[in-house]
Amino acid sequence: MGTERVRVVVVDDEHLVRMALRLIVDGEDDLVVVGEAADGDTAITVVKEHRPDVVLMDVRMPGRDGLSATEEILALPEPPRVLVLTTFDSDEMVLGALRVGALGFVLKDTPPTRILDAVRTVAAGEPALSPAATARLIAAATGPRSSDARRTSRDTARGLLATLTGRERQTAHAIADGLANTDVARRLDITVATVKAHTSNMLAKLGVENRVQIALLVRDAEE
Incomplete structure (x- = not known):
């Protein structure tokens, strides 16, 4: 971005929140x-x-919701990065937004400095998701599904993960456990730069946009 200011659009149905x-x-x-x-x-x-x-x-709004809007926005040429706003009573909506490529989320009651940090992080192309938040979102994704749906999802995920190298799969499982890059590096006894390289390779091979989508694939493969 250089010295230019990061340009932000705020989407929320509550005027006071936007203000x-x-x-x-x-x-x-x-x-x-x-x-x-x-x-x-x-x-x-x-x-x-x-x-x-x-x-x-925002994810829950009258009319067109944030999930549908996020999907269309991310399909635009040279789309912006999307940072989801939530009160955390809408885990499924947040999961949906992350699945279609949103780069992170913040709670509406997050301290202002952390919201600003998340905006800057996402603007730089990095995910704004804490390990604890990642773990909760993954847990929300593992609700009851039919056996056929579970089998289809599992087989698709396993097929995708089979395209990874052994080290990349280990990195993927560490990400699914909610570990940050430094913790992944420590677990696998590799450098943070190597973790980032493995993650970049996985994003390309798996056709996903962020670490949360990698984690969700791992969870689907394990069902």
């Missing part, structure tokens, strides 16, 4: 809110008009 987020973001020298939206359809229009770097996306 608070604008105040937080605009108070930083390196960030600026360039647009707001109260629903998914408007979010898509605003993103097309302003071409932000990051979208702070």
Whole structure:
């Protein structure tokens, strides 16, 4: 991004939430809110008009929800990064957004400094997900499904993971356990740079966008 400010669009159906987020973001020298939206359809229009770097996306809104809007936004040419906003009573919606390529999420009651850190992290192309949050989202994804659905998902996941090298599979399992890069490196006795290299290779081989999607594939393969 150089010295340019990170351009942010805020999407939330509550006016007070949007106002608070604008105040937080605009108070930083390196960030600026360039647009707001109260629903998914408007979010898509605003993103097309302003071409932000990051979208702070609520998941539950009247009309078009954040999941559907995220999917369409990420299908745009040179799309922004999406950072999901949640109150954590909507785990399935957040999971859906992460599955289609959102790069992370923050709780609405997260301290302002951490929200700002998450925006910067996502703007740099890195996932903004704590290990604890990753573990909870994975747990939410393992709810009851029919035996046929479980078998199909498991077989697909196992086929994809079979394309990885042994070391990459070990890295994938460590990510699925919610470990950060430094902890993965320690477990496997490799460098953090090697962990990052394995992760980049896995993203390309598996056709996924982020670490959470890798973790979900591992969990699907184990069902």
